[in-house]
Amino acid sequence: MCDHCGCQEKKRVLKLQKHLLEANQDLADKNRALFRQKGVKVLNLISAPGSGKTSLLESTIKALKEKIPLAVIEGDPETERDAERIRAQGVPVVQITTGGACHLDAQMIHRAFHQLENHEFQILFIENVGNLLCPSSFDLGEDLRVVLVSVPEGPDKPAKYPAAFYKAQIFLITKIDLLPYFDFDLEECKRLALAANPHLRVIPLSVRTGEGMDEWLSFLQGLVSTSRV
Amino acid sequence: MHEASLVAAMCAEIEALAQKQGASRVGCIVVRVGELSGVEKEALEFAFEVYKREHSLFADSSLQIEIISARRSCLSCRGEFTGAPPCPKCGSLQTMALSGDELELNKIELFVEERDV
Numbered sequence: 001m002c003d004h005c006g007c008q009e010k011k012r013v014l015k016l017q018k019h020l021l022e023a024n025q026d027l028a029d030k031n032r033a034l035f036r037q038k039g040v041k042v043l044n045l046i047s048a049p050g051s052g053k054t055s056l057l058e059s060t061i062k063a064l065k066e067k068i069p070l071a072v073i074e075g076d077p078e079t080e081r082d083a084e085r086i087r088a089q090g091v092p093v094v095q096i097t098t099g100g101a102c103h104l105d106a107q108m109i110h111r112a113f114h115q116l117e118n119h120e121f122q123i124l125f126i127e128n129v130g131n132l133l134c135p136s137s138f139d140l141g142e143d144l145r146v147v148l149v150s151v152p153e154g155p156d157k158p159a160k161y162p163a164a165f166y167k168a169q170i171f172l173i174t175k176i177d178l179l180p181y182f183d184f185d186l187e188e189c190k191r192l193a194l195a196a197n198p199h200l201r202v203i204p205l206s207v208r209t210g211e212g213m214d215e216w217l218s219f220l221q222g223l224v225s226t227s228r229v
Numbered sequence: 230m231h232e233a234s235l236v237a238a239m240c241a242e243i244e245a246l247a248q249k250q251g252a253s254r255v256g257c258i259v260v261r262v263g264e265l266s267g268v269e270k271e272a273l274e275f276a277f278e279v280y281k282r283e284h285s286l287f288a289d290s291s292l293q294i295e296i297i298s299a300r301r302s303c304l305s306c307r308g309e310f311t312g313a314p315p316c317p318k319c320g321s322l323q324t325m326a327l328s329g330d331e332l333e334l335n336k337i338e339l340f341v342e343e344r345d346v
Contacts, residue, residue, distance in 0.1 A: 009340050014250075101234070195322050198324070
């Protein structure tokens with residue numbers, strides 16, 4: 001009986017240990033199984049807006065598309081602009097417009113992946129919504145998480161956004177052709193990133209000058225030539 | 230502001246549980262959030278207040294958020310500790326997080342009308 005008014009309402013306490021995003025987690029696991037079954041390596045690219053995710057993909061596709069079949073899922077709050085840039089490179093692409101939402105989730109990826117079903121590809125890039133915070137909470141079923149920070153953003157991003165770095169495997173420092181014009185301490189940035197996650201592989205690069213691109217491209221080629229990273 | 234999506238996912242989960250138990254109201258909700266989960270306590274509270282206004286099942290509920298510090302292991306001395314680097318034993322900054330990304334629905338209170346008491 002209720003203590004206050006004598007009504008017949010009873011309090012039940014349920015002790016749970018449920019993941020808040022359990023539904024997303026379950027779908028991410030299904031995605032992972034589906035990707036594995038199709039023999040596709042999936043990379044989830046996470047960064048703030050303007051770090052150069054789309055430019056990196058354009059250069060990567062130009063360099064690799066004759067060697068490895070590729071596909072892209074583009075996430076943006078609005079517009080097809082990024083998908084058009086990728087489509088111009090001649091690889092299959094699906095644009096997800098989140099309608100203002102700040103991240104992609106496993107359900108969106110699942111639907112988009114089905115739209116790519118008629119294509120053959122070995123590496124799928126998912127360009128997440130430009131945002132260094134929210135996407136890190138949502139497992140999409142990817143094999144590898146890639147975080148990007150560009151030189152103009154400053155070297156302390158890994159310290160400010162540890163969640164993005166903590167679960168990533170690859171850290172790309174982009175636009176390093178701009179290093180002479182910014183107070184960006186490359187070593188300090190690497191140090192902060194490795195403090196957040198000592199297993200990160202750090203690759204500084206520039207798509208404009210091509211510096212560092214070889215390391216990134218051979219890393220990608222290594223993904224498909226071996227079954228494990 | 231992905232905290233709004235988190236609250237919506239959490240409340241959908243609770244609604245299903247409440248329905249199963251025949252509950253008419255939800256009381257206190259306890260969630261545990263790791264310091265590395267990327268979730269902002271204030272934003273989560275705000276998102277819950279907004280959600281409450283539009284969902285009568287939650288009209289009287291409150292959200293209790295426990296922040297969990299990450300457990301880390303030191304790569305220099307191999308010791309384990311809770312909290313932020315440096316390592317309290319040897320001062321090294323080279324540490325590895327062992328936990329801290331928890332996003333857990335830990336406890337809920339449900340109010341159920343008992344007709345056959």
